[in-house]
Amino acid sequence: MPDGFFIVIEGIDGTGKSTQVARLGAWLTAQGREVVLSREPTAGPWGRKVRESAATGRLSPEEELEYFLNDRREHVEELIRPSLAAGKVVILDRYYFSTMAYQSSRGFDPQEIRKRNELFAPVPDLLLVMDLDVDAALLRIGARGDVANEFEKRENLQHCRDVFLSLREEPFVEVIPCGGSLDEVTELVNQIVSTRLLETRRQG
Ligand SMILES: Nc1ncnc2c1ncn2[C@@H]1O[C@H](COP(=O)(O)OP(=O)(O)OP(=O)(O)O)[C@@H](O)[C@H]1O
Ligand SMILES: Cc1cn([C@H]2C[C@H](O)[C@@H](COP(=O)(O)O)O2)c(=O)[nH]c1=O
Numbered sequence: 001m002p003d004g005f006f007i008v009i010e011g012i013d014g015t016g017k018s019t020q021v022a023r024l025g026a027w028l029t030a031q032g033r034e035v036v037l038s039r040e041p042t043a044g045p046w047g048r049k050v051r052e053s054a055a056t057g058r059l060s061p062e063e064e065l066e067y068f069l070n071d072r073r074e075h076v077e078e079l080i081r082p083s084l085a086a087g088k089v090v091i092l093d094r095y096y097f098s099t100m101a102y103q104s105s106r107g108f109d110p111q112e113i114r115k116r117n118e119l120f121a122p123v124p125d126l127l128l129v130m131d132l133d134v135d136a137a138l139l140r141i142g143a144r145g146d147v148a149n150e151f152e153k154r155e156n157l158q159h160c161r162d163v164f165l166s167l168r169e170e171p172f173v174e175v176i177p178c179g180g181s182l183d184e185v186t187e188l189v190n191q192i193v194s195t196r197l198l199e200t201r202r203q204g
Contacts, residue, residue: 004084005197008095010164011130012157014137015178016185021093023186028089036083039093046071061106068099076121096121101160110163124172126196129164132178
């Protein structure tokens with residue numbers, strides 16, 4: 001059984017992650033790959049609690065961090081690891097890099113958050129950081145018909161963008177400029193994923 005391939009798409013709200021996750025999944029499926037798409041926070045009990053808090057009022061920083069960690073432990077054990085072991089391509093819309101970004105804006109050390117997560121969460125084969133100016137991202141959120149929630153305050157998003165970009169030197173990270181059209185961004189994503197998949201196949 002070939003090993004799976006683990007792709008994570010990260011970035012601040014409104015950069016186009018969900019859009020590109022769906023497109024990438026369809027593109028790889030059309031190539032005959034077995035693909036699993038998922039997102040964090042998940043639709044599980046912990047994920048639902050934290051997602052509700054975005055509208056009803058944020059949890060304490062400690063509770064919020066614990067809820068995201070609990071949600072991820074279940075996600076890793078119940079979906080991510082089994083799918084990778086079965087040789088599937090797993091594509092996530094957000095993962096622990098979002099925890100590093102968003103929960104560090106509430107006082108936690110992002111490197112400490114990374115350590116706690118990597119005790120149980122596998123490092124992805126490829127992390128795509130979708131990058132866009134905060135004001136442009138907020139315009140897209142508005143155009144989508146949403147009102148910025150508790151997680152989407154401008155100053156918070158700037159901090160998060162900086163944390164995501166601080167990962168750019170990691171060997172498994174590629175930064176994707178998202179200011180272009182939908183199709184231009186998709187073309188760039190597909191090109192990078194193809195190259196990485198080929199490299200992995202060559203390494204055997
Ligand atoms: N390249 C693009 N150019 C213009 N609009 C885009 C582009 N990519 C996505 N959009 C639009 O911007 C909005 C946000 O896209 P999407 O929901 O995929 O972002 P997201 O990063 O998943 O946001 P969130 O993290 O808040 O869920 C949507 O209305 C989408 O149609
Ligand atoms: C995984 C994760 C997410 N968040 C925040 C970031 C977003 O504002 C919301 C999720 O909303 P989306 O529109 O579905 O992307 O949750 C976070 O603060 N910490 C995390 O670990």
